[in-house]
Amino acid sequence: MAYVICTAYLTSALIFSVGEDGDWDETDIRTPNNETTYQVGGLQPYTVYSFRVMAMNAMGLSEPSKPSYYMVTLREVPAGHVIVTNAKNVSSSSVYFSWLAPPPDTIFGEFLGYRISYKPRTNPEDNKEIYLRDPTVTNHILTQLEPWTQYYVTVQVFNPEGLGPNTTVLIMTDEGDNMNSTTLNRPCAMIRNIPRGKIVRYEI
Template structure:
C-alpha cells in the first residue's frame, strides 16, 4: 500500500516540488518529484517515470540516494538485469521496469531515479517515505522513589520513522529473575516520564519502556538499573499456634511468622510483650533478634494469674501489628488459651 503526496516531506533531502541539486554529475534542476508514503513490511512497486510497458528500453539504471548515499541498485542492458544492492528484496519488473520491494523496510527511505537509454536526466525523482515502528526509547532512569512508587524518565526514540509516538508502555519486573509484564502501565500521551505506583516496600524492581505509534510497538528499551523501594513498618502479624503454662510461673508460646512480603524491610526478629490482665502497669518486653525462632518460654510470672501475651515482628522502621492471647499460670496444669479481640483488651 502506498500514497502519493502532493507536498514533499521536509525531513527528506528535498524541500520543494522539484529538485534543485546535482547528483554525481546528473543535473536534477527542476526535475519533478513524486513522494510516496508506504508502510514497512509491504510488498510494493514504483514506476520508472517516463516509461510504460510499451516503451523501447535498451538500457536502464535505477539509483538510490540520500544526504549521505548515492548507490546504483539495478542495471539493465541488452535483456540482462544486474541487481547490485539488497538483492534479496529488490528486483526489476520485466515489462514495466518498475522497482519492486519484497518487502520494503524503513532503511529504504530516500530518493530514487530511473535513467533510461543513457539519458542524462531522469523524467522524475521518486521520493520514498517508509513508515515503521519507532526505534526503542532510551534506558529509563529513576528520578525519585518512595516505598510505594517511583518516578521514571527516559529519552524519546532516536527515529520514529515518520509516525509520531502516541504513547509508551512501561514494563516492570519484580526481583532480578522475575517475568516482565506491563500490568496496564500506559502513559496517557507521548510524554517521556511516568509515575509508577502500586509498588511494594523494600522490593527490587527494574523497568523497560516501549514506544507505540500507528505502525506498532518498538522493541523494548534497555532495562533500568535495579532499585529497592524504601522500607515501611511491617504490615503482617504472626499467628500464635499454642500458648499454655508450663508451671505456676512460666508460659510457653509458639507462633508462625507472617508472610515475608509483609515484613516491608529487613526481618530483625520478634517482640513479645506480656502483662497481667487486671493490672494497668506497663507491659514487660522480650526481644528475640532471630527471625528463625518460633517459640519462647516466659518465666518468673505470678502464680494462678491471667496474662495477656502479644507477639509482633519488627524491622528497622518499627513494629508490626501484634497477635494477642490470654493465658493463665497454674500449678503445672495446662490451660487452653483464649483469643482476645483487640477491642476488648
C-alpha cells in the same frame, strides 16, 4: 506518541543479586503523553524492580528497550501478623508459646526479630516487654510470673521502620503455694490467706 512501561520484579529484596529471574508483569502501564519521565505507583515496599519502555503511536508499539538497572522501593512497617500455634503454662511462674512468622513479602524491610509484651489481665498497667533479635526464633518461655494469673501476651515482628500488627493470646500460669496462711488461735478468726489456685479444702 506515548510510551508503554513494562515492569519486572522480585518478590523479596533480601536477595540483592542481579535478579535476572524476575518475571515481566503482563500489565502494561501507558503514559498519557510523550514526556520521557514517569512516576510508577502501586508498587510493593522493599521490592526490587526493573523496567522496559516501548514507544507507542497509531501504528502500534516499538520493540522493548533494554531492561533498566534494578532498583529497590523503600521500607515500610510490617503488615503481616504472627500466627500463635501453641500457648500453655509450664509451671506456676512460667508460660510457653510458639508461633509462625508472617509471609516474607509482608515484612517490608529487613526482618530483625520479634517484640513480646505481656501484662496481667487484672493489672494492665504492669506491662513488660522483651525483644528477640533473631527472626529464626519461633517459641519462647516467659518466667518470673505470678502463680494462677492470666496474662495477655502479644507478639509482633519488627523491621527498621517499626512494629507490625499485634497478635495477642491469653495464657494462665499454673497453681502455686498459698501465701500468708493464718494460724487459728480463737474460735472465730478471719482467714486472710491468699489462694494461688483453686481451693479444694481448708485444714484447721
